[in-house]
Amino acid sequence: MPQRANQTVLDVVTWIQRHAEPALAYRFACRVGVCGSCAMTVNGRPRWTCRTHVSRVARERRLRIEPLRNLPRLKDLAVDMTPFFEKWQRAQGRFTPTRTRAEPMAAVRPDSAPRRAADAGIECINCGVCHAACDVVGWDPDYLGPAALNRAWTLVNDVRDGDRHGVLKAASAGGGCHSCHTHGSCVEHCPVGINPTAGIAGLKRQSLLDLVGGGLP
Amino acid sequence: MIRPARNHPGFWAFVAHRVSGVALVLFLPLHFLALGLALESDAALEGFLAATEHPAFVIGEWGLVTFLTIHLAAGTRVMLLELLPWRDTRKGLIAFGAVLAVAVGAVFLVRAG
Ligand code: SF4
Ligand code: SF4
Numbered sequence A: 001m002p003q004r005a006n007q008t009v010l011d012v013v014t015w016i017q018r019h020a021e022p023a024l025a026y027r028f029a030c031r032v033g034v035c036g037s038c039a040m041t042v043n044g045r046p047r048w049t050c051r052t053h054v055s056r057v058a059r060e061r062r063l064r065i066e067p068l069r070n071l072p073r074l075k076d077l078a079v080d081m082t083p084f085f086e087k088w089q090r091a092q093g094r095f096t097p098t099r100t101r102a103e104p105m106a107a108v109r110p111d112s113a114p115r116r117a118a119d120a121g122i123e124c125i126n127c128g129v130c131h132a133a134c135d136v137v138g139w140d141p142d143y144l145g146p147a148a149l150n151r152a153w154t155l156v157n158d159v160r161d162g163d164r165h166g167v168l169k170a171a172s173a174g175g176g177c178h179s180c181h182t183h184g185s186c187v188e189h190c191p192v193g194i195n196p197t198a199g200i201a202g203l204k205r206q207s208l209l210d211l212v213g214g215g216l217p
Numbered sequence B: 001m002i003r004p005a006r007n008h009p010g011f012w013a014f015v016a017h018r019v020s021g022v023a024l025v026l027f028l029p030l031h032f033l034a035l036g037l038a039l040e041s042d043a044a045l046e047g048f049l050a051a052t053e054h055p056a057f058v059i060g061e062w063g064l065v066t067f068l069t070i071h072l073a074a075g076t077r078v079m080l081l082e083l084l085p086w087r088d089t090r091k092g093l094i095a096f097g098a099v100l101a102v103a104v105g106a107v108f109l110v111r112a113g
């Protein structure tokens, strides 16, 4: 296969599909690190392949490309993301509105502590890299995983959300934040620099505070 | 061989925490045995204590002290991370625990030697 400067792992997979193995199944859409659909295991580590340069990860000119771990394989490099998004829902990772579109927008100070905590985790692209990197997800099929819990933490800190207590409850129930072992494999691998471990620690702390009566307003 | 995705300080800290914990649990019966001997008779305890002079026992004790420090540091780290507002001290705490365990082990060896 031709080598090019700045060649990405996704370029390699695409070349193989176009020139060698037309039936190869894999996923991508944006090719610029926005959609989160191209994650695969590259030389043993989960990565976003469209933003991973071959020159950075090839070892002795070899690349081993596999599907993401911890999710059922559909075909070749494509995994079934359904369990990932189901966990997202189980963690109540969805916004509960309190206003209609006819009402004025809520005023939220960008420099307030909760907003800053929410902002730290809001840029998640749902790529599933952290989910694949996390050992607890592999050990415990019930565990919600870093991405869903990170999303829950952003909502617990979103003062506009109408059911923050519900989110906290969903995220700290069995298989929730308290199952995390603080390995930090999620932080090590998240391509956009999110720290799910920090958010999960926040959820643990918040659920403890809730228990002793010092919880969410 | 460790899986590449696991090869980072956070995972190693977890392994050290777990291994030291299991080792300490295995040591406990020995500890209770010594205490039991003390209850039984002075001679039995003396015999046991004489055996503890053996170099192999000193090495074992050094391991014990080091593992205890590792376990204590790793556990305190998790509690600090989870109970205090988040600061980016995750790897700093791991490094601190590792240095502390080596230092405590060294002090033990110097005093025992
Ligand atoms: S810190 Fe928690 S969520 Fe992140 S990889 Fe470790 S166990 Fe999984
Ligand atoms: S937290 Fe990071 S690694 Fe996990 S799904 Fe979101 S963007 Fe991907």
Ligand code: FES
Binding pocket: A028, A029, A030, A031, A032, A033, A034, A035, A036, A037, A038, A039, A048, A049, A050, A051
């Ligand atoms: S193809 Fe969209 S993130 Fe890689």
